[in-house]
Amino acid sequence: MTIAKTLTIAGSDSGGGAGVQADLKTFQERDTFGMSVITALTAQNTLGVHGVFPQSLEAIEAQIDAVLSDIGADAVKTGMLFSAEIITLVAEKLTQYNVKNVVVDPVMIAKGGAKLLQTEAIEALVTKLLPVATVITPNLPEAATLLGLEEIVTIEQMKNAAIELHKMGPDYVVIKGGHLHEGPAVDLLYDGQDIHELATERIETKHTHGTGCTFAAAIAAELAKGKPINEAVQTAKEFITSAISHSLEIGNGIGPTNHAAYRTLANKKGVL
Ligand SMILES: Nc1ncnc2c1ncn2[C@@H]1O[C@H](COP(=O)(O)OP(=O)(O)OP(=O)(O)O)[C@@H](O)[C@H]1O
Numbered sequence: 001m002t003i004a005k006t007l008t009i010a011g012s013d014s015g016g017g018a019g020v021q022a023d024l025k026t027f028q029e030r031d032t033f034g035m036s037v038i039t040a041l042t043a044q045n046t047l048g049v050h051g052v053f054p055q056s057l058e059a060i061e062a063q064i065d066a067v068l069s070d071i072g073a074d075a076v077k078t079g080m081l082f083s084a085e086i087i088t089l090v091a092e093k094l095t096q097y098n099v100k101n102v103v104v105d106p107v108m109i110a111k112g113g114a115k116l117l118q119t120e121a122i123e124a125l126v127t128k129l130l131p132v133a134t135v136i137t138p139n140l141p142e143a144a145t146l147l148g149l150e151e152i153v154t155i156e157q158m159k160n161a162a163i164e165l166h167k168m169g170p171d172y173v174v175i176k177g178g179h180l181h182e183g184p185a186v187d188l189l190y191d192g193q194d195i196h197e198l199a200t201e202r203i204e205t206k207h208t209h210g211t212g213c214t215f216a217a218a219i220a221a222e223l224a225k226g227k228p229i230n231e232a233v234q235t236a237k238e239f240i241t242s243a244i245s246h247s248l249e250i251g252n253g254i255g256p257t258n259h260a261a262y263r264t265l266a267n268k269k270g271v272l
């Protein structure tokens with residue numbers, strides 16, 4: 001039996017809600033074979049990040065070479081990359097192995113405020129990784145930082161940002177509106193010609209740990225299966241919406257989303 005292969009290059013979240021753990025759960029739920037390259041360990045739970053332990057370049061390179069020289073990947077998703085050196089290595093390896101679908105989630109700061117990317121690494125993200133990306137998925141603060149803007153708070157500003165970010169090299173730009181202060185949860189997809197709006201009602205919950213990782217991993221899984229970008233982003237939006245709608249009240253802080261919700265609901269309706 002053949003199966004689409006997905007690889008995450010990201011940080012480990014010991015609490016299981018974000019990072020590599022969220023990506024692997026999503027890859028599995030979206031019927032792909034998930035693999036991982038761990039760039040950094042975080043000691044993390046629903047209350048926050050309690051420690052960051054970047055892995056050596058040697059360890060990261062060895063993991064990438066092991067996976068891509070043998071198994072290969074139909075899509076790669078990158079998350080927490082932490083330093084300019086790690087970003088440079090990852091960009092070189094994606095080029096060396098000629099990876100076709102590269103989803104770059106430009107992770108910078110965890111919900112509790114912990115730094116997952118060094119400030120001096122932002123330039124490397126822009127100059128090395130964005131040009132090899134198929135699609136990038138910044139949230140509003142990340143999009144503003146990449147563009148050197150103070151903030152992005154309106155849909156109109158999101159549209160302008162999408163067009164400007166596209167000039168930095170990715171084939172497609174998805175700007176996530178989870179951080180909009182009010183109204184529906186609006187994301188934009190810009191394909192270089194048209195801007196497509198994806199909107200859902202904002203779900204009233206504080207348990208949103210790992211939303212960004214899960215959404216980007218779902219896009220990667222759909223691209224790995226050969227889906228066109230519009231369909232991949234639409235499916236990912238449906239997937240994250242049901243994961244947030246049924247998010248989990250575990251731990252004492254911001255609980256994780258429910259990766260199994262989409263499949264469970266679809267099974268009940270008998271449509272999967
Ligand atoms: N309260 C909500 N209700 C509905 N959808 C939401 C809500 N919060 C976020 N989303 C959606 O979840 C996805 C992730 O967006 P978000 O802006 O939260 O990412 P993020 O900030 O990168 O997440 P993370 O904190 O994991 O880094 C987007 O599709 C966004 O629209």
Ligand SMILES: Cc1ncc(CO)c(N)n1
Binds near residue numbers: 018080110209211
């Ligand atoms: C390891 C890791 N990656 C990404 C995020 C962003 O949510 C997080 N909290 N932890």
